[in-house]
Amino acid sequence: MATFATSDQLLVIIDPAARQADGESVRIAKDVLSAGAAAKLCLPEGPDEFARALGRRGSRRPVVIGDGRALARAVALLHRRHELAGCALSVVPVGDTALAESLGVPGGPVAAARAVLDGVERRLDLLVDDSDGVVLGALGIPPAPVRAAAAEPLAVSSGRSWYRSLARTLAPRPVRLSAVPPSRAARLRVEVDGDRVVDLDQPVEAVSVTPGTGGAASVVVRPLSVGAEATPLLARGRTVTVTGADFRYRADATVSGPVRRRTWRVAEGGWGLVLPAER
Template sequence: MATFATPDQLLVVIDPVARRMDGEAVRIAKDVLSAGAASTKVCLPEDSEEFARVLARRGSRRPVVIGDDRALVRAVSLLHRRRELAECALSLVPVGGALSLARSLGVPAGTVAAARAVLDGAQRRMDLLVDESDGVVLGALRIPSAPTGREESGAVAEESGAVTGAPAHPWLRTCQSLVRTLVPALPLRPVQPAPGPAGPTRLRIEVDGETLVDLDQPVEAVSVTADGSGVAAVEVRPVSVGAEASPLLARGRRVTVSGADFRYRADAVVSGPVRKRTWTVWEGSWGLTLPVGADE
């Protein structure tokens, strides 16, 4: 059941990544929230520890996070571990680079629209996937978690010390050219090609105690999503031989994955490797303020 937000006392927590990436959007969000709320307290944490302290000391103020998907997941994780999600509705003004989770949850993409939704929207209760270590998943869980080509290329370039992309300034390009001319014999460490997609994985996947796929059947991909009905939707794509194999589908409140060491992507964060992990659906355990009608 949705409950309507009111322009009350707000605690506006501005993620440092948002401040660095788009200071103008942050300023606009602050102006809209300050103009519409009874009172606004703005906090500028510099790291995750300060972020946690600010959120823990919110008092009766309603927390509003200005940041990206990672900032939202961080806030939900902190409140979950403190067992305060039931009494605290979060709001988000999305600013930053990774915003696909925010969009999938129904948060407006525009800064002004998102800030107005904080003031005039309604709280929507949502399901949460929680593992045995109190890790949370707001959106989708995916196995395996092979990074994208862009992430892999960046990691390899960083390890090799090679410069990828054009220099930011013309004078830097000139200096690099001069160094290459004066020191022609200097060995350069080549950037290794990024590895391809992850190969098949052998996993045992159980849904509410029933085995959906066992170790003898390699799989290409697994996804688990809390679909808002109090259960998780599970999709397993077996390795195809010849014709494309049909996905295996199941629904349940408890999903256990085990087998060889595997990594998994929970929302925007990659975790692992682990050999076994169980996720349980916590129905309606957290609230997010969305525009009126977004949950209809």
């Protein structure tokens, strides 16, 4: 865990979408950062300029002012360049703040900018798929928003990576097949560390995968049900493979696909994010 002094030099990359969404928050963040450190401001007009600015950061610490897409874009660029291990990212969320806040970044521009100046680097897990895409916060299949499990599993067998929860409180109210749009009904094979959690003969409402801690991802499979309660199937593991007919998925704020098979692997401590010191 690294701490930072306010004398550090910063490269502040302001995503164009942030400037359009909330110029006042951008201005506030710039003022706080410039008052606390030597900050070089960069206003890219598109993804190519964004990538060039990040690649030419030199010894400056990169700070992204933008939404979840901008943060995920920065991590993906550094991952493809094999530079994540030596780079601590900071973010001041402007626009859609959900991803950054889920990772522990304050939502307001002043608090987030102060965290950039006074915070600490924490190494976080992320998912890397077999097409070199990354997931920071959550993966959802189908790409509609998926609620994460709200509690820990009841038990885990030491010899296997998957398990079933018997706690009704982990699931929302049961879903009936007639109430689910046909596009939401999917037949997927989900395997965690080689163990099958659900197969193609069991239609599912949703699958969610979230990087956890200690190198294991949390997997929640919500089967469809007809007149009975749908108990979620829970699993933890380092490798998650999903197979199905032309399915789409949401990785953080981006929808990808269709694909017939995709594998995600956990990169333990794969990236560094500057967060408030007291977290």
